């Protein structure tokens with residue numbers, strides 16, 4: 001193995017694996033190390049959202065993922081057994097207008113299969129033990145058994161999770177808040193009065209309850225913070241959940257339990273996602289409430305955002321200024337996700353009776369508006385993100401021209417006619433050029449970044465070449 005690399009990825013959870021695939025697609029050389037001997041074997045992160053599927057489509061394996069998972073068609077909200085409202089995922093603005101239930105173990109297995117196809121191996125049992133960011137490179141030490149290897153990398157990406165050592169070595173602080181809510185969960189075979197292709201959330205005075213179906217089982221999560229019987233339980237069990245179901249959502253029976261766990265909610269965000277030659281992505285950079293299933297998906301988008309920028313800098317097509325936009329764009333998104341998932345957790349778990357009544361009344365009324373339904377599901381699917389405050393995106397022009405993101409990206413810069421973006425909405429059969437081959441055109445054009453986001457629209461071509469110059473790209 002080369003001990004001098006362009007990029008070292010630390011951590012082969014879902015975020016590190018996704019980043020590795022994206023870097024490979026851009027032709028960047030890298031190594032990926034992982035302290036554990038094998039990938040996750042449990043179901044943990046379950047929901048793959050539409051934006052993640054769009055990026056998997058660009059890399060060529062969304063169909064394979066979909067064939068292994070279960071398409072979830074809508075979310076229903078109940079007050080005990082009374083339906084309050086529903087939000088169909090058909091309102092998601094994507095070819096993938098559903099959420100995919102795919103247990104994390106299967107997600108990681110799929111990503112590893114994709115890497116193996118390209119002869120890329122995760123270096124397992126290998127732990128980062130030292131990192132020093134020097135002026136022009138990062139010097140690292142990794143330990144595998146008794147052997148310590150020194151590695152020099154131009155760039156390091158810490159995808160090493162909540163207790164990130166990359167973050168610690170780089171001296172990046174974070175802000176954290178521990179919420180008081182406690183949850184227990186089981187993955188079980190269920191029968192009875194439940195739709196097995198929908199997410200069901202039940203508000204109850206004893207605590208909320210969520211059902212997320214998978215292909216052959218259902219994840220059941222119960223909030224127990226205020227439940228006098230179960231507030232001290234660390235894990236779910238068949239007996240506990242049979243009792244909870246009979247109280248909070250009768251009519252559903254447990255046939256078998258396959259896995260049980262429990263969790264408290266820690267919300268954290270690193271003060272910066274980049275320092276010198278070190279980047280943070282995924283849980284290393286931000287940790288959320290599992291409410292809304294956003295943690296892994298947000299991390300996948302971190303890698304999607306960073307990979308093309310690293311490729312461009314390493315290929316000499318951009319100066320390092322481009323990489324600063326990773327922190328600007330992704331930290332703003334993570335802050336927003338944290339705010340929303342934290343709020344969702346607090347609202348769905350409040351034990352204040354008046355607040356519960358207001359919540360149920362609000363959910364029953366406001367979700368009847370199509371515009372609200374659409375906003376909610378696009379936020380879950382992360383199809384509403386377009387970096388409008390970034391220097392790399394001219395938000396004003398995009399809102400004028402209508403589209404902020406192409407449904408699918410082909411991981412290249414595209415120059416498209418404005419008309420095709422507004423009216424066809426799909427990847428076009430027309431003008432497609434590399435940034436250094438701009439040519440005169442007589443129609444308004446929109447420039448699309450390799451990650452699929454519209455950078456700007458312009459009537460004159462010189463404005464588009466100005467975009468590249470201003471942002472340090474050639």
Ligand SMILES: Cc1cc2nc3c(=O)[nH]c(=O)nc-3n(C[C@H](O)[C@H](O)[C@H](O)COP(=O)(O)OP(=O)(O)OC[C@H]3O[C@@H](n4cnc5c(N)ncnc54)[C@H](O)[C@@H]3O)c2cc1C
Nearest residue numbers: 011013015035045046047128160161282283293295296297
């Ligand atoms: C119950 C539960 C349900 C969830 N459901 C969802 C969901 O439905 N959707 C969703 O998007 N998210 C969900 N999440 C969140 C999701 O699991 C995490 O956000 C996601 O796993 C983060 O991925 P990661 O790759 O950043 O970190 P991790 O999965 O933590 O991976 C980090 C990797 O780095 C390795 N590592 C650590 N230190 C070192 C070192 N020094 N050297 C080498 N390797 C190292 C670790 O061994 C690990 O494999 C859920 C979480 C929980 C707890």
